[in-house]
Every structure is written in C-alpha cells, then in structure tokens.
Amino acid sequence: MAAASPPLLPTTVLPAAASTTATVSPAPTSVSSADANPAATRAFLARLLDSVKRALSGARPWPELIDRSALSRPESLSDATARLRKNLAYFRVNYAAIVALSLAASLLAHPFSLAALLALLAAWCFLYLLRPSDAPPLAAFGRTFSDRETLGGLIVASAFVVFLTSVGSLIFSALALGAAIRALSGARPWPELIDRSALSHSESLSDSGARLRKNLAYFRVNYAAIVALSLAASLLAHPLSLAALLALLAAWCFLYLLRPSDAPPLAAFGRTFSDRETLGGLIVASAFVIFLTSVGSLIFSALALGAAIVCAHGAFRIPEDLFLDEPDQANGAASVNLLSFITSATGGRV
Structure with missing residues (x-):
C-alpha cells in the first residue's frame, strides 16, 4: 500500500493546474472586451464631433447674424416675407443651430424628460450600438437575452419614452418648427395669396x-x-x-x-x-x-x-x-x- 500511494500525487496536481489555466484564460477576454468598448466609444464620439464640426463649418459669422445696424422694420408684410426667404437661404445653418438650441432649452427646462432621453440614448449606445460583436449575451433578471431580444426591448422602451411621455412632444414640436420654417421658405408672399x-x-x-x-x-x-x-x-x-x-x-x-x-x-x-x-x-x-x-x-x-x-x-x-x-x-x-x-x-x- 505504501508503494501505491505516490502515484496519486501527479493526479491531484493536474486538476489544480487545469483549474489554474482555466481561471487565467478568461482574463485576456475580459480585458480585451473592456478595451474594445472604450475604443468604440471614442471612435463614435470622434465621428459625431467631426460631423458637428463639418456641419457648423457652413454657418455664417454670428456677428453678421446679430448685427443691430442691419435690423429695420419692414414696410409691408410682403417685404417681410421676401426678407425671410433670403435670410433663410443665407443663414440656414445658423437657423438650424438656433432650432437645436431651442430643443436643448426645452429639454433642459424639463429635467425628467431630459433624464429619460439620456437614459434611452445610453441604453442604445451601451447595449446595442457600441457593444462589441464578440461580447457575450446580455444577462439580466436571471436569464440571457440574444441580440434580437435586446433590440426588441430597446425598440419597445423607445416607443414608450417617445409616445407615452413628454419627450416625444418636445422633440416633435422642435423638429416640426424647423421643418415648417424650411418648407415655408419657398412659399409665395401671403399678402399675394389673400x-x-x-x-x-x-x-x-x-x-x-x-x-x-x-x-x-x-x-x-x-x-x-x-x-x-x-x-x-x-x-x-x-x-x-x-x-x-x-x-x-x-x-x-x-x-x-x-x-x-x-x-x-x-x-x-x-x-x-x-x-x-x-x-x-x-x-x-x-x-x-x-x-x-x-x-x-x-x-x-x-x-x-x-x-x-x-x-x-x-x-x-x-x-x-x-x-x-x-x-x-x-x-x-x-x-x-x-x-x-x-x-x-x-x-x-x-
């Protein structure tokens, strides 16, 4: 019995080594996924910032927009309409920025709507848009969710926030205002109509x-x-x-x-x-x-x-x-x- 006991030692050591390698191997995967997510976030923010800069590069000088010496009362309603059409064509980027600013001001005046919108955007970014393609399935509430189920949940949450809260009305009002201003730039003078x-x-x-x-x-x-x-x-x-x-x-x-x-x-x-x-x-x-x-x-x-x-x-x-x-x-x-x-x-x- 004493001669048979030594061979048991390698057998007991091997599972420990296997368990050691098993515990060490997931570490690079978790680190690589953690590194990939911030990299994707930085790339997304860089593209977004570049798009904003490229869009704002076509804006006219703001001192020219708010030049008080160029302001005067129009002689008639037709004169005011003609001025509006020319200024819309010239200051279109500035006016779009003003509409975006009004949307931001509306959201800032309603902090709960702003918080709901930011939470929704964060959920879209971290759970779907910026999520690595090799990331494991989302685990929550004791079960795992596939990509389709995650996308469906995000769509349902977006519909709830947009249609059943004040976020949708705020966004719809601001965008409708901007679209109406842009569309009416090609309208005939209203005094001529009436x-x-x-x-x-x-x-x-x-x-x-x-x-x-x-x-x-x-x-x-x-x-x-x-x-x-x-x-x-x-x-x-x-x-x-x-x-x-x-x-x-x-x-x-x-x-x-x-x-x-x-x-x-x-x-x-x-x-x-x-x-x-x-x-x-x-x-x-x-x-x-x-x-x-x-x-x-x-x-x-x-x-x-x-x-x-x-x-x-x-x-x-x-x-x-x-x-x-x-x-x-x-x-x-x-x-x-x-x-x-x-x-x-x-x-x-x-």
Missing part, C-alpha cells in the same frame, strides 16, 4: 377648374401649409389619436420602409414572418387604426377642411398675374429627385 382685389366669381365651372389648376401650381407651398396646419391643429387637439398615428408611422418605418433589404426575417411570438406577412400585418394595423378609431375621422375631416379652403380660394382667385419662373421649375425637379432618393434609399419599397 389679396381681396384679385378675387371674383368665375364665369363657369370650366373657368373655376382652370383657375384652380393655375393657382395650385403657383401657391402649392402655401396651400400645403394650410392643409398641414389644419391637420396639425386637429391632431394636437386629440393627443391619443396623435400618439396612435405616430406609433403606426414608426411601425411602418422600422418594420418595412427603412428596413434593409438583406435583413433577416422578422421574428416575433415564437415564429418568423416574411416580408409579405409583415406588409400584410402593417396594412391590417393601418386599416384598424384609420377605420376603427378616431384617427381616420380626424385625418379625413382635417384634410377635407384644408381641401375645401384650397379649392374655394383657387376657384375665386384670378390667376392672370401669376407666372411660374425658373426657380419654381427647379423646385419641381428637386421634389422629383427627392422622391427618387427615397425610392433608392428604401430599396424600391416606396
């Missing part, structure tokens, strides 16, 4: 149709602003309908329009859905929201009111003194190019 001396009864129905076609081509931006104002007023008066419509638009964007063509099939409820099934589900959801809730009636009534105002004005406005110039034709070409850009960006889905 000139009472140019209004008269038409001789026949065909004359009304001819007037309407010419006025639609000339005052298209003004008419679009009137219809949009009518629609916005109706939706803002019914916040639940506005939230339902925004949720529907977000579903169309994330699940179909802006989804890459090479993306894997949508997985939900324990099964996968093809593009046709996803499109069918979105169509059914759209029909439900529009026809079985108050969203459809609000949109229809707002569009009908705006269209009635546009048709009435277009039928009574005498268009003899209205002429389309070359910039208007360029704007029309630009809109066609925009539609082609949207078509190419969505992979031919639109």
Whole structure:
C-alpha cells in the first residue's frame, strides 16, 4: 500500500493546474472586451464631433447674424416675407443651430424628460450600438437575452419614452418648427395669396377648374401649409389619436420602409414572418387604426377642411398675374429627385 500511494500525487496536481489555466484564460477576454468598448466609444464620439464640426463649418459669422445696424422694420408684410426667404437661404445653418438650441432649452427646462432621453440614448449606445460583436449575451433578471431580444426591448422602451411621455412632444414640436420654417421658405408672399382685389366669381365651372389648376401650381407651398396646419391643429387637439398615428408611422418605418433589404426575417411570438406577412400585418394595423378609431375621422375631416379652403380660394382667385419662373421649375425637379432618393434609399419599397 505504501508503494501505491505516490502515484496519486501527479493526479491531484493536474486538476489544480487545469483549474489554474482555466481561471487565467478568461482574463485576456475580459480585458480585451473592456478595451474594445472604450475604443468604440471614442471612435463614435470622434465621428459625431467631426460631423458637428463639418456641419457648423457652413454657418455664417454670428456677428453678421446679430448685427443691430442691419435690423429695420419692414414696410409691408410682403417685404417681410421676401426678407425671410433670403435670410433663410443665407443663414440656414445658423437657423438650424438656433432650432437645436431651442430643443436643448426645452429639454433642459424639463429635467425628467431630459433624464429619460439620456437614459434611452445610453441604453442604445451601451447595449446595442457600441457593444462589441464578440461580447457575450446580455444577462439580466436571471436569464440571457440574444441580440434580437435586446433590440426588441430597446425598440419597445423607445416607443414608450417617445409616445407615452413628454419627450416625444418636445422633440416633435422642435423638429416640426424647423421643418415648417424650411418648407415655408419657398412659399409665395401671403399678402399675394389673400389679396381681396384679385378675387371674383368665375364665369363657369370650366373657368373655376382652370383657375384652380393655375393657382395650385403657383401657391402649392402655401396651400400645403394650410392643409398641414389644419391637420396639425386637429391632431394636437386629440393627443391619443396623435400618439396612435405616430406609433403606426414608426411601425411602418422600422418594420418595412427603412428596413434593409438583406435583413433577416422578422421574428416575433415564437415564429418568423416574411416580408409579405409583415406588409400584410402593417396594412391590417393601418386599416384598424384609420377605420376603427378616431384617427381616420380626424385625418379625413382635417384634410377635407384644408381641401375645401384650397379649392374655394383657387376657384375665386384670378390667376392672370401669376407666372411660374425658373426657380419654381427647379423646385419641381428637386421634389422629383427627392422622391427618387427615397425610392433608392428604401430599396424600391416606396
């Protein structure tokens, strides 16, 4: 028995060595993942800072914007509109910075909304955007979550923060203000639109149709602003309908329009859905929201009111003194190019 006992020593040492190597080997992996995450964060922040600098490089000098000697009262409303159009084209980057500053001020005035937005952005960055591709699955609440489950949770959290808190209304208001200012830069002078001396009864129905076609081509931006104002007023008066419509638009964007063509099939409820099934589900959801809730009636009534105002004005406005110039034709070409850009960006889905 004494001769048989020594061979037990290597056997007891070998598991200790194996356990030692097993405990030492994960150390480089954890260190490398810890080093990769700050590197990705620094690269992301560097790209973001470079984009901001490149965008702000086109700004005009701020002393030129706030030069008090260049300020004067306009002679009329048409003069004020003409000034606005020229200044929007010249100070567009400065005005965009002002809109961004107003958004920041709105968020700073609502600290809870700002905290919710920052927490949401931090979750997107650390759990999905800046997370290393070789990182282990996310572990929380006693279970592990795959990348798809993490992405789904982030989308649900984003929808909750944007649509069910004041963050969405603040962002929507600031962006709508900026988009309205940019869109109205191509509008005709509003005094020309409401000139009472140019209004008269038409001789026949065909004359009304001819007037309407010419006025639609000339005052298209003004008419679009009137219809949009009518629609916005109706939706803002019914916040639940506005939230339902925004949720529907977000579903169309994330699940179909802006989804890459090479993306894997949508997985939900324990099964996968093809593009046709996803499109069918979105169509059914759209029909439900529009026809079985108050969203459809609000949109229809707002569009009908705006269209009635546009048709009435277009039928009574005498268009003899209205002429389309070359910039208007360029704007029309630009809109066609925009539609082609949207078509190419969505992979031919639109």
